[in-house]
Amino acid sequence: MKYNIGALIVGLLFAVGLGLSGILQPANIIGFLDVFGKWNPTLLFTMAGAVGVHFITYKLIRKRKTPMFSKDWFIPTRQEITPALIIGSLIFGIGWGLGGYCPTVSVTTLASFETRPLIVFVSIILGMLLFWVLDKNTNLKSRLE
Known part of the structure; x- marks a missing residue:
């Protein structure tokens, strides 16, 4: 129960921070990526x-021996840069840059009850399912590692 309450508190804090910082507005993301146009440093301050x-x-x-809100530490052990990481990062970056939504923002903005965040969220789920089917049938990710 303690872990669920911790996750709830952290999630609420994170969502409020996204809203206050302006990161829930796709225009701020697209503006940040427009370094040769009307650049918007909002994302830089949020990341900093x-x-x-x-x-x-x-x-x-x-x-601490264990995390405050989980039973185990989830610390990455891999450090190598693989083709899967590079290709996945590029595809993610293209999607984020074109639409101004990342998965976190798409989930958070569902609370706005607007159509666009819902379409983005459903598209992300469909993309994940498509990858899962492709990977299951072709071992795509393991072939790129």
């Missing part, structure tokens, strides 16, 4: 805030 908080708190949190 996230990295800054993480940098300060990570060392303190890692001194």
